[in-house]
Every structure is written in structure tokens, then in C-alpha cells.
Amino acid sequence: GSLLSAEGLHKKYGATPALDGADFSIHPGEVVAVMGPSGSGKSTLLHCLAGIIRPDSGTVRYGPHLLTGLNDAQRSALRRTDFGFVFQFGQLVPELTCLENVALPLRLNGTKRKEAERQAREWLERLEVDTVGGQRPGEISGGQGQRVAVARALATRPRVIFADEPTGALDSLNGERVLTLLTDAARDTSAAVVLVTHESRVAAYSDREIVVRDGRVKDMLAGLI
Ligand code: ADP
Ligand code: ADP
Numbered sequence: 001g002s003l004l005s006a007e008g009l010h011k012k013y014g015a016t017p018a019l020d021g022a023d024f025s026i027h028p029g030e031v032v033a034v035m036g037p038s039g040s041g042k043s044t045l046l047h048c049l050a051g052i053i054r055p056d057s058g059t060v061r062y063g064p065h066l067l068t069g070l071n072d073a074q075r076s077a078l079r080r081t082d083f084g085f086v087f088q089f090g091q092l093v094p095e096l097t098c099l100e101n102v103a104l105p106l107r108l109n110g111t112k113r114k115e116a117e118r119q120a121r122e123w124l125e126r127l128e129v130d131t132v133g134g135q136r137p138g139e140i141s142g143g144q145g146q147r148v149a150v151a152r153a154l155a156t157r158p159r160v161i162f163a164d165e166p167t168g169a170l171d172s173l174n175g176e177r178v179l180t181l182l183t184d185a186a187r188d189t190s191a192a193v194v195l196v197t198h199e200s201r202v203a204a205y206s207d208r209e210i211v212v213r214d215g216r217v218k219d220m221l222a223g224l225i
Helices: 042-049 072-082 098-108 113-126 142-155 172-188 220-224
Strands: 004-013 016-026 031-035 057-062 083-087 160-164 192-196 208-213 216-219
Touching: 004 042, 016 042, 016 057, 031 042, 031 172, 042 057, 042 160, 042 192, 072 083, 083 142, 098 113, 098 142, 113 142, 142 160, 142 172, 160 172, 172 192, 208 220
Parallel strands: 016 216, 031 192, 031 208, 083 160, 160 192
Antiparallel strands: 004 016, 004 057, 208 216
């Protein structure tokens, strides 16, 4: 069955409709690219699926949980243990070293410091940025920063990874490397990836593409049949 699914999502910002009956589903280990023009509702869909915002109507289910029925505290607890996030600009904590940034979500989930740092070091190695572990985000390149952000997103072994234009700020070589590392690691851990992008080059890393238009979701394949 599906790991995460949504039905009939509606969301307005004032009078502006962002989602207008959006449906979605993803299986464990699946990488789904969410495409569509700017302003079509991709980010709003991602934020609803991840329980960051609540839709005006419609339901989001995650495993046995009705995500849209949980309160803010319950949703943020679930996000911390089960979801990982990568955004366009890594959003690392500038005061912490890269190693501490990756260890942070593990610490928040109750892992002891030594063990958290050991695991963080492994993820930095896996993402090929172990050499910057002692440096702060302001001292490294954009491509390195994004790899550290991916390491941080993967460190808690999330069941779902939400990536919103994860390579938008990178040149194509760095972008492709980050996407390869992200999707390989996700497949190895059977994590699902919701990959929001407006670039077809990025969507090539997915198993399935959907298109958001005017707040509704169209299956790419269904459109061709
Ligand atoms: P996309 O990610 O495809 O660019 P968004 O989900 O960001 O689309 O936006 C969908 C629509 O909702 C757009 O018209 C956008 O301007 C509007 N919107 C998104 N977030 C907000 C917000 N926080 N406040 C007001 N309008 C918003
Ligand atoms: P994206 O390219 O992913 O759609 P945006 O740059 O549109 O991202 O939006 C970045 C942030 O600003 C998001 O958190 C979104 O919800 C918010 N936002 C988008 N459009 C508006 C808007 N018209 N008014 C206020 N906030 C907005």
C-alpha cells in the first residue's frame, strides 16, 4: 500500500487558491518528482504532505496516521522522527559546525552525543563531505553545504524525505552529484522521496513524475494515455 497519501486537498491564502483538490500518493522507496510552473502549488502541496501546514480541507494519511487529524505538537513530533527535509538553500545552523549540524536531529531524537557524532561522521563520509565536518556552513561552498544538508536530512533514517528544489542553487555538476547521492541513499534505506522541482533534468532521477497545475495534480503518464 501507499506510505503517504492525500485526497482532495484545498488551501487558500486569502483569496488566492494554492491547492484546488490535489491528490497524491507515494510508496516506500519510491522517488516522485513533483513538477509544474512557478506558483502552481508545488510547495504548498509539499508543506501539506509534510504536516507543516494544514489544508483548509482534504486528508493526508501517513501509514496508520491521519496526519490532518493530528494537532501541531503531534505533527511536529512525527516530522522529527519520520520525515527529513532538504530545501533549496541548505538552511544549516550557521553557529554550528557541519558535523554538529548533522548530529543535531539525532540529538533531538534522544541519541547520545558520542553516538550522534559517530553517525553524523558516517553520513558526511557517505555524502563525500567528511573533510568539512569541523567547519561552519559560512566557510564552505554551496555544493558542499547542500551535501551536508542532505546528510542531515538522512541521518535520522526518515521514512519520507521532502526535497524542495534541492539543487536549485547549484551548478549542474554539483546538482547531479547531490541528486545521485540523495536518491541512492533513499533507495538503500527504502525511504520515499517527494522531490519538488521545475527542471526536467532533476525529474530524471525519479521513478514517477506528477505535474501540479492550478493546484491540481496530473499524473504525467495518465496524460499521455
Ligand atoms: P509553487 O511551489 O508551485 O511555486 P506555491 O505553493 O509556492 O507554488 O504557491 C501557490 C500559490 O499560492 C501562488 O499563487 C503563491 O503566490 C501563493 N502562496 C504560497 N504561499 C503563500 C503564502 N504564505 N502567502 C500567500 N500566498 C502564498
Ligand atoms: P517556491 O519557488 O518553492 O514556490 P517561493 O519563493 O514561491 O518558493 O516561496 C518561498 C516561501 O514564501 C514559501 O514558504 C511560500 O509559502 C512563501 N510564499 C510564496 N508565495 C508567497 C506570497 N505570495 N506571499 C507570501 N508568502 C509567499
